[in-house]
Amino acid sequence: MSTERTPTDAPTPEKATAPVNDLAHTGEPADSAEIARVRTLTEQLRCLVCQNQTIADSNAGLAIDLREQVVKQVRSGRTDTEIKQYMVERYGDFVLYDPPFSTINSVLWIGPFVLLAIGLLLVWRSVIRRHRSVDAPSQPSAEQRAQLQVLEARYQASTPSASTPPASTSKDSAQRRTR
Amino acid sequence: MMRWVRLGLPLLIFTLLVIVLARGLEFDPRHLPSARQGKPAPRFEVPTLGSDQVFSTESMLGKVWVINVFASWCTACVIEHPKLLKLSKRSDFNLIGLAYKDEPAATAQWLRQHGDPYQQIALDLNGQIGIDYGVYGVPETYVINPQGVITYRHVGPINDAFFDQHVAPLLAANP
Numbered sequence: 520m521s522t523e524r525t526p527t528d529a530p531t532p533e534k535a536t537a538p539v540n541d542l543a544h545t546g547e548p549a550d551s552a553e554i555a556r557v558r559t560l561t562e563q564l565r566c567l568v569c570q571n572q573t574i575a576d577s578n579a580g581l582a583i584d585l586r587e588q589v590v591k592q593v594r595s596g597r598t599d600t601e602i603k604q605y606m607v608e609r610y611g612d613f614v615l616y617d618p619p620f621s622t623i624n625s626v627l628w629i630g631p632f633v634l635l636a637i638g639l640l641l642v643w644r645s646v647i648r649r650h651r652s653v654d655a656p657s658q659p660s661a662e663q664r665a666q667l668q669v670l671e672a673r674y675q676a677s678t679p680s681a682s683t684p685p686a687s688t689s690k691d692s693a694q695r696r697t698r
Numbered sequence: 699m700m701r702w703v704r705l706g707l708p709l710l711i712f713t714l715l716v717i718v719l720a721r722g723l724e725f726d727p728r729h730l731p732s733a734r735q736g737k738p739a740p741r742f743e744v745p746t747l748g749s750d751q752v753f754s755t756e757s758m759l760g761k762v763w764v765i766n767v768f769a770s771w772c773t774a775c776v777i778e779h780p781k782l783l784k785l786s787k788r789s790d791f792n793l794i795g796l797a798y799k800d801e802p803a804a805t806a807q808w809l810r811q812h813g814d815p816y817q818q819i820a821l822d823l824n825g826q827i828g829i830d831y832g833v834y835g836v837p838e839t840y841v842i843n844p845q846g847v848i849t850y851r852h853v854g855p856i857n858d859a860f861f862d863q864h865v866a867p868l869l870a871a872n873p
Contacts, residue, residue, distance in 0.1 A: 567730065580825075588829060609831070609832040613731075
């Protein structure tokens with residue numbers, strides 16, 4: 520949207536001419552456990568230049584550097600938590616694909632459950648309401664009953680000597696008469 | 699009354715949603731909050747370009763300084779450069795360059811071509827200093843106060859308001 524967005528350059532491998540730290544490339548054979556650890560760690564870290572890739576997938580210069588950083592730290596015996604901490608200190612929680620719960624992102628974590636609760640409440644309320652109207656389908660309301668009384672009173676007043684029962688608007692009496 | 703709530707509530711929710719989402723469109727997902735802002739600037743001591751001097755962050759303690767991450771391969775740096783040249787005329791703060799993952803010869807050539815605004819140019823040959831500062835794109839600029847704390851980090855070319863908003867207040871507070 521913003522037209523002021525400014526370009527930034529990420530170092531690309533062919534442009535990064537500086538001698539890279541060659542610990543990751545030394546002929547020293549890595550054991551499979553080490554490789555697996557590096558693999559799982561780099562798959563949990565986001566490449567900040569190409570934001571929808573992990574640093575395991577990406578070939579951006581920074582991702583390569585960070586992969587090397589992970590290799591180096593795994594070899595020097597650092598724990599997974601320490602390595603992740605190293606990345607978070609520098610790039611923030613955003614670098615983790617599974618961000619920890621904090622006050623800033625609590626809305627994201629809790630929000631869906633709150634919405635679900637509201638939805639369930641609404642469904643429950645409408646079910647209860649429908650249930651009630653099914654239980655008592657033909658109960659006249661207080662207003663209707665008052666109207667009925669007024670009408671009946673008026674009818675009786677106009678025909679004081681009527682011997683036949685009044686043709687009431689009431690459903691019950693109408694039914695009784697037809698039987 | 700109940701009817702107004704029934705009609706008005708969804709409308710209100712809709713309007714709020716539109717406002718929130720419209721604001722979201724304005725954000726640039728590439729601009730990440732800096733984890734280093736408000737924290738002590740990582741220390742380093744490296745050779746400088748074109749001299750046998752060593753640049754050390756220790757030597758900057760007690761001063762307001764700005765470190766600008768740049769490289770000769772960075773195209774956006776060319777856009778930013780005139781602003782840095784203008785800032786370099788001021789003597790009340792220190793402008794340090796950090797040549798990020800660049801060949802010293804190429805850096806020197808680039809500065810001859812575009813002008814050199816920096817007091818000193820620290821060499822970050824393998825990008826380790828960049829990683830320590832949390833650099834993920836070039837150019838980036840960090841403002842550091844006399845206590846050695848990063849007060850501001852700017853990603854991308856600096857704008858005209860950069861000095862007035864982020865450096866001048868520090869200079870005013872630390873005469």
